[in-house]
Amino acid sequence: MKKVKYLILGGGPSGLTLAHSLIDRGVPQDQVVLLEKEPTVGGLCRSQQVDGAPLDIGGGHFLDVRKTDVLDFLFRFMPREEWNSFDRISRIRLRGQEIDHPLESNLWQFSKSDQVDYLESIARSGCIRGEPMPEKFADWVTWKLGDRIAEEYMLPYNRKIWSMDPAKLGTYWLHKLPDVSFRETLRSCLEGSPFGALPAHGTFLYPKNHGYGEVWRRMGDALGDSLVTDCPVQSIDLATRTVNDHWQAETIISTIPWTLWPGFCDIPREVSKAIKQLSVVAIDVEYVPETMSNPSHWIYEPDEAISHHRYLLRSNFCTNARGYWTETNAIRSRPTTGFRHHNEFAYPVNTLGKLEAVAHVLAWAAGNGVLGIGRWGKWEHMNSDIAVAEAMGEAARITSEITNK
Ligand SMILES: Cc1cc2nc3c(=O)[nH]c(=O)nc-3n(C[C@H](O)[C@H](O)[C@H](O)COP(=O)(O)OP(=O)(O)OC[C@H]3O[C@@H](n4cnc5c(N)ncnc54)[C@H](O)[C@@H]3O)c2cc1C
Incomplete structure (x- = not known):
């Protein structure tokens, strides 16, 4: 011993x-x-x-x-x-092209009509309409980013990585995700350059x-x-x-x-x-x-x-x-x-x-x-x-x- x-x-x-x-x-x-x-x-x-x-x-x-x-x-x-x-340099494959991460800061890289599509969807989201923040991750994604980003990127990606229904995930860990406001997203589209919070590993060794x-x-x-x-x-x-x-x-x-x-x-x-x-x-x-x-x-x-x-x-x-x-x-x-x-x-x-x-x-x-x-x-x-x-x-x-x- x-x-x-x-x-x-x-x-x-x-x-x-x-x-x-x-x-x-x-x-x-x-x-x-x-x-x-x-x-x-x-x-x-x-x-x-x-x-x-x-x-x-x-x-x-x-x-x-x-x-x-x-x-x-x-x-x-x-x-x-x-x-x-x-x-x-990290990218997301979406709508047949690659867009820099995080998506909300880089929608400007899409065509004008795709940008309008995503912006309209974010503008209708619960977060912008002042609805209370949901407790389930799946509901949060749509509440925060609108149904387009939720259905085309966040929900399928999260279903893949977790292989479980995103409705079973909580929201207490979301401070780990980049937080880009709608105002920052709009501004990046108008200016044609990224705007808003950078994700982790903006530079790395x-x-x-x-x-x-x-x-x-x-x-x-x-x-x-x-x-x-x-x-x-x-x-x-x-x-x-x-x-x-x-x-x-x-x-x-x-x-x-x-x-x-x-x-x-x-x-x-x-x-x-x-x-x-x-x-x-x-x-x-x-x-x-x-x-x-x-x-x-x-x-x-x-x-x-x-x-x-x-x-x-x-x-x-x-x-x-x-x-x-x-x-x-x-x-x-x-x-x-x-x-x-x-x-x-x-x-x-x-x-x-x-x-x-x-x-x-x-x-x-x-x-x-x-x-x-x-x-x-x-x-x-x-x-x-x-x-x-x-x-x-x-x-x-x-x-x-x-x-x-
Ligand atoms: C896909 C992926 C990407 C990541 N990317 C990054 C990144 O870019 N940057 C970053 O900083 N971090 C990243 N991480 C996180 C990083 O891997 C963890 O923070 C780190 O490994 C945590 O260290 P740990 O010692 O707590 O756990 P672990 O690294 O999991 O170590 C646990 C140890 O316990 C040992 N062990 C298990 N069972 C037993 C047993 N019965 N007896 C004895 N030993 C046992 C294991 O063999 C292992 O060595 C990533 C993780 C994953 C999965």
């Missing part, structure tokens, strides 16, 4: 950052252990060489960091000079000579003996906080999906019920060797007759790479003979009732000396920079609690 102060489950960005941040704050390295199921760390941010160049097997990953402490932390493992900077996984791989290497790979969590004794009958901890920090927990230990009925409410989308990433003649870094595909929902043109952001990859909700995937990576846990789904379910699970876990952080601990769409920021904050909180005791 190995006894440690902190046992971290999962070696994605959240677990890796937490391990380093605890050690940075003075916790002896032999008191921090991270268990990772796979042979390599990085979680959804891992990369693999495919057809002579890196491919991000968890989907398209770009670094857009607002916080300097997060950036400084990442540059410790991969210095700034090892990253290229890009001005984002991507490694010059590697895939996105490299920074996390180096972070794992720097953990030395604190990192145990090829070690899937299989059992947890909550009374003694012992994992796999081998690792005993004062505190367990879980970054792995709660939906796996019923396979590890006995869970009270009410907590099991909450866990059953957490839904997840699996994504298949598939490589296509043909290089597209197109300047975009990525393209959104709302056409429901096509299985994938996004193209990632790696030839436009990976050095010396050809080809592109696609992202598809695994339920919609078709048989392939080419390279495909299946991500069983890709998107936590923002269903109605999720926030209450997660709060219930976290409260039960905390009562058992287990903290939940990261994409799966919080069941939240956090980008990797946010996962890093959260884990750094959690390390500060845990260590200051100890100092104050």
Whole structure:
């Protein structure tokens, strides 16, 4: 039996950052252990060489960091000079052409008659007419953007990515979508140029000579003996906080999906019920060797007759790479003979009732000396920079609690 102060489950960005941040704050390295199921760390941010160049097997990953402490932390493992900077080019395929994202800032790229069509529909929307904001995502889309954008883009695209009825999604996560007002949309059409809020990753960094996984791989290497790979969590004794009958901890920090927990230990009925409410989308990433003649870094595909929902043109952001990859909700995937990576846990789904379910699970876990952080601990769409920021904050909180005791 190995006894440690902190046992971290999962070696994605959240677990890796937490391990380093605890050690940075003075916790002896032999008191921090991270268990990772796979042979390599990085979680959804891992990369693999495919057809002579890196491919991000968890989907398209770009670094857009607002916080300097997060950036400084990442540059410790991969210095700034090892990253290229890009001005984002992302497009949406609609009405037989490609329009820059976000659509509401770029309707001016359509013909005049298409612009009138979309503007008229937005002008009739519930949001403009002063109707109260709906609670269901599907109703919100039409309320906010009008029925044309809803029916031609937002609803089909969301049906593809989630493979579920958008009426089951809540609206509490919509601050993540670009918020462009009708006035800004009108102005962009009149001026013939984009106007309004820029989406995330307006500019982004991507490694010059590697895939996105490299920074996390180096972070794992720097953990030395604190990192145990090829070690899937299989059992947890909550009374003694012992994992796999081998690792005993004062505190367990879980970054792995709660939906796996019923396979590890006995869970009270009410907590099991909450866990059953957490839904997840699996994504298949598939490589296509043909290089597209197109300047975009990525393209959104709302056409429901096509299985994938996004193209990632790696030839436009990976050095010396050809080809592109696609992202598809695994339920919609078709048989392939080419390279495909299946991500069983890709998107936590923002269903109605999720926030209450997660709060219930976290409260039960905390009562058992287990903290939940990261994409799966919080069941939240956090980008990797946010996962890093959260884990750094959690390390500060845990260590200051100890100092104050
Ligand atoms: C398609 C897609 C595109 C994205 N694009 C971007 C982007 O452009 N920019 C960006 O910053 N972020 C992006 N993200 C988000 C980014 O992937 C996450 O923020 C990040 O991976 C969260 O890290 P995490 O450690 O919380 O979770 P994960 O990366 O999922 O890590 C969890 C880890 O737990 C391990 N694990 C699971 N089960 C067990 C077990 N039983 N025992 C031990 N270990 C286990 C897994 O193997 C994994 O290593 C994207 C995500 C997706 C799906």
